[in-house]
Amino acid sequence: MTRSPILHPGPRLLLGAGRAPELAGLLPAGPVLLVTDASVRSLGLADPLLAELERDHDVLLFDAVEADPSRATLLAAVEKGRGGGAQSVIGFGGGSPMDVAKLAAYLLGSGEDLDTLWGVGLARGRRLPLALVPTTAGTGSEATPVAIITVEGDEKRGVNSAPLIPDIAVLDPSLTLGKPRALTAATGIDAMVHAIEAYTSAKAKNPISDMQAREALRLLSANLLTACEQPSSLPAREAMLLGAHLAGLAFANAPVAGVHALAYPLGGLHHLPHGLTNALMLRPVLSFNAEAAREPYAELAALLDPAASSLGSQAAASLLIERMEELILASGLAPRLRDHGVARDEAPLLAREAMKQTRLLGNNPVPITEEDARRLYEAAW
Numbered sequence: 498m499t500r501s502p503i504l505h506p507g508p509r510l511l512l513g514a515g516r517a518p519e520l521a522g523l524l525p526a527g528p529v530l531l532v533t534d535a536s537v538r539s540l541g542l543a544d545p546l547l548a549e550l551e552r553d554h555d556v557l558l559f560d561a562v563e564a565d566p567s568r569a570t571l572l573a574a575v576e577k578g579r580g581g582g583a584q585s586v587i588g589f590g591g592g593s594p595m596d597v598a599k600l601a602a603y604l605l606g607s608g609e610d611l612d613t614l615w616g617v618g619l620a621r622g623r624r625l626p627l628a629l630v631p632t633t634a635g636t637g638s639e640a641t642p643v644a645i646i647t648v649e650g651d652e653k654r655g656v657n658s659a660p661l662i663p664d665i666a667v668l669d670p671s672l673t674l675g676k677p678r679a680l681t682a683a684t685g686i687d688a689m690v691h692a693i694e695a696y697t698s699a700k701a702k703n704p705i706s707d708m709q710a711r712e713a714l715r716l717l718s719a720n721l722l723t724a725c726e727q728p729s730s731l732p733a734r735e736a737m738l739l740g741a742h743l744a745g746l747a748f749a750n751a752p753v754a755g756v757h758a759l760a761y762p763l764g765g766l767h768h769l770p771h772g773l774t775n776a777l778m779l780r781p782v783l784s785f786n787a788e789a790a791r792e793p794y795a796e797l798a799a800l801l802d803p804a805a806s807s808l809g810s811q812a813a814a815s816l817l818i819e820r821m822e823e824l825i826l827a828s829g830l831a832p833r834l835r836d837h838g839v840a841r842d843e844a845p846l847l848a849r850e851a852m853k854q855t856r857l858l859g860n861n862p863v864p865i866t867e868e869d870a871r872r873l874y875e876a877a878w
Contacts, residue, residue, distance in 0.1 A: 504705055505749045507640050508629070508663045512739070514671040514731065520587065520628050521549035523665060527584030528555040530605075530625075532574055532598040534562040537590045542632055542672050546589070557581040562594045565647045565764055565771070568611070574601045578625075585626040588663075591684070592636030592771065595629045596644040599661040602627040607660075617856065620658035628665040632672045634724075634737035635684025635772050637691055637745020639666035651765035652853060662749070668742055670735035678725045681737075682828035683772030685721040688741035689714060689821070690775040693783070694754045695747035696797060697790045698860045706751035709743045715800045716740030718824065725828050755861035756782045759873060762850035769837055776825050777834055781876040782861075783818045789863040790814070834878045844874035 511519055529550055533543055538560040550556050559577045562570055574597050578586065583605060588598025604611060607622030614620045629639035638644070642661045648654050692713040695706050717740040723733040759782060760774035769777075787794060795813035798805035801820040805813040825832050835841070848870035852858070858865055865873070 504703065505642055505659060505662055507746045507749065508666040511665065511667045511669075514669060514735075515545075517546045517630050517667045517669045517672065518549040520546060520630070520665065520667060521552065521554070524554065524585045524587075524628065525626055526553075528557055528581045530557045530559060530574070530578035530581070530583040530586045530598075530601065531589060532562060532586065532601060533558075533560045533589040533594050534591075535560055537594070537632055543589050546587075546630070555581065557583055562590065562597050564593055565653070565768060566593045566597050567647050568649075571597050571600055571611070571646055574598075575604045578605050583625060585628070588627070588629045589632065591631065591633040592638045595631065595636065595638040596646065598629065599627065599638070599644045599663070600646065600656060603660055614656045614658070615654050617657045618659075620656055620660050622660065624660050627663040628667065629663045630667045630669065630672070631738065631741070633676065633680065633684045634673055634734065634741040635687040637688060637741050637748070639663060639668075640742050640745030641749040643749070647765060652850070653761045653765050655856070657752075657856070666742070668738050670731055670738050673734045673738060674731065675728050678728070678829055680770075681725050681728065682721070682825075682830050683770050683776060684741070685717055685724065685737055685772075686776040686779070686825060686828065686830070687772030688737075688744045689717045689721075689824075690756050690779060691741075691744035691748045691753060692717065693797060694756055694860070695744065695751040697786065697793045697862050698748075698751040698754060699862055700752060700860050702751050706747040709747040710751070711797070711800060713740045713744035713747060714797060716743070718801050721824060722827055752857070752860045754857055755786065755865050758854035758857035758861070758865070759847075759851050759870060761854055762847045763834075763839065765850065766843075766847070767837065767839060773830065773837070776830050777832065777837070777877055778873070779825070780818060780822050780832070781873040783821065784876075785865070785869065785873060786862045787814050787818065794818075834874065839878070841875065841878045844871045844878070847874045
């Protein structure tokens with residue numbers, strides 16, 4: 498067996514409909530900082546948990562998290578927690594509230610400066626007790642040691658350190674029922690990209706992540722369209738949520754790569770949803786990687802189409818790309834950059850910005866130069 502690095506095991510899990518309120522009995526005494534966003538708050542998704550928390554805890558509610566949360570938002574959440582004497586933190590929502598909660602818990606517990614933490618393995622201090630409750634099936638943030646924040650110049654920066662893995666994650670599919678088709682599609686494709694990129698990661702690929710990525714892709718590909726077309730299907734939503742979590746566990750230890758590196762500038766400059774930007778860049782980057790990643794792509798193709806098992810590796814790898822593109826189209830996502838207000842002549846700027854994602858680019862199966870990135874954006878246009 499190939500020697501693997503020390504693997505992040507993931508959080509303690511509460512899995513099942515209606516389980517979020519159980520967190521109230523699992524947190525330490527004292528005020529709780531609850532980090533969410535205005536949409537989740539207005540839908541009342543957190544109300545059952547809030548009712549339970551308020552029996553025995555003072556709740557410090559911070560619901561000002563935006564998509565692609567900014568440094569200012571993170572620091573405001575930290576100040577809310579510090580001012581109220583928070584003893585624990587809950588992140589409730591999509592990837593943005595969860596990422597803010599992860600870093601807020603760390604900054605409150607450690608007292609460290611955010612600017613000393615960017616990168617891999619630099620956050621080594623203690624954080625406050627942390628629980629995460631995803632309300633979308635996509636980011637897998639509840640399983641990972643990664644948090645992404647938008648800083649000056651619309652640049653996305655990440656902290657990747659073990660203390661950001663929560664103590665507890667709640668996978669409650671009832672919180673994802675009825676989500677709009679576009680959100681379901683984008684977050685589902687996002688999770689599938691996590692699985693594919695973890696399986697083909699140039700760094701730290703390992704058999705545990707491979708197993709998680711394969712099962713994640715199987716669950717997600719089999720249930721994405723049902724979740725889109727039947728938004729109140731609890732079995733489909735549960736399968737999507739578990740698949741997204743497994744994909745998160747996979748890329749927590751075998752990091753994502755070129756698709757994400759090229760997706761981030763689209764989110765930063767055009768404020769497009771993260772899952773959508775991954776979908777937009779998936780076909781060009783998979784095609785670019787196809788020769789170098791032919792064998793693992795062929796293995797994954799069989800999870801989407803049994804016919805791949807009877808094909809040679811090159812044909813099977815091509816079938817993976819074809820089936821993923823078909824899923825994106827069938828989900829209802831518009832698949833081209835021009836469909837989302839991105840101009841073709843922005844490709845050089847986007848390519849320059851993508852080169853800042855050195856950590857992600859280093860995980861890609863084949864190197865991506867700035868000129869390669871420009872051509873990939875043009876191919877996606």
